[in-house]
Amino acid sequence: xxxxxxxxxxxxxxxxxxxxxxxxxxxxxxxxxxxxxxxxxxxxxxxxxxxxxxxxxxxxxxxxxxxxxxxxxxxxxxxxxxxxxxxxxxxxxxxxxxxxxxxxxxxxxxxxxxxxxxxxxxxxxxxxxxxxxxxxxxxxxxxxxxxxxxxxxxxxxxxxxxxxxxxxxxxxxxxxxxxxxx
Numbered sequence: 106x107x108x109x110x111x112x113x114x115x116x117x118x119x120x121x122x123x124x125x126x127x128x129x130x131x132x133x134x135x136x137x138x139x140x141x142x143x144x145x146x147x148x149x150x151x152x153x154x155x156x157x158x159x160x161x162x163x164x165x166x167x168x169x170x171x172x173x174x175x176x177x178x179x180x181x182x183x184x185x186x187x188x189x190x191x192x193x194x195x196x197x198x199x200x201x202x203x204x205x206x207x208x209x210x211x212x213x214x215x216x217x218x219x220x221x222x223x224x225x226x227x228x229x230x231x232x233x234x235x236x237x238x239x240x241x242x243x244x245x246x247x248x249x250x251x252x253x254x255x256x257x258x259x260x261x262x263x264x265x266x267x268x269x270x271x272x273x274x275x276x277x278x279x280x281x282x283x284x285x286x287x
Contacts, residue, residue, distance in 0.1 A: 114164040116174055122196040126164035126176050134161015138196030151196035165222035173252040177222040177232050183210040185217030189252030202252040208236050221272040233270035233282055241268035241284055
């Protein structure tokens with residue numbers, strides 16, 4: 106993107122295909138695919154999809170299965186969204202499958218920011234983010250392997266102060282969260 110690119114999140118889709126979610130032109134949400142050679146000397150942009158024509162900030166991508174990725178991001182009205190996409194083997198086709206609005210930022214000027222999204226097990230995902238009143242939240246979701254269904258399971262407010270997040274999986278039942286002032 107030669108115009109504007111912020112809040113990037115990159116995930117490997119297969120051996121040489123990568124997907125990048127970012128906020129681009131007009132603060133819209135984009136996903137681009139790239140192929141990267143085995144030795145890393147060649148990077149080729151393959152395709153781009155504008156998935157949100159209003160807003161696409163604070164992106165966090167995770168791989169769901171061999172051709173499916175899930176994206177947590179701040180979208181329209183600063184609300185929190187999760188969308189799933191399929192990506193063809195060669196990266197030439199990016200298709201949006203499903204979208205869930207998981208958190209309404211409300212009218213108080215709050216925004217769903219600083220997303221950090223991880224896969225917990227085969228169909229369970231955890232998302233740490235800054236939400237209402239700039240507080241810290243962790244929500245869990247199930248996402249089907251084909252990306253057609255996204256279901257919110259539970260939400261925990263873990264911090265009542267402004268937070269930014271980095272969430273990682275430690276083992277099959279444990280996540281570690283680093284958070285602090287945004």
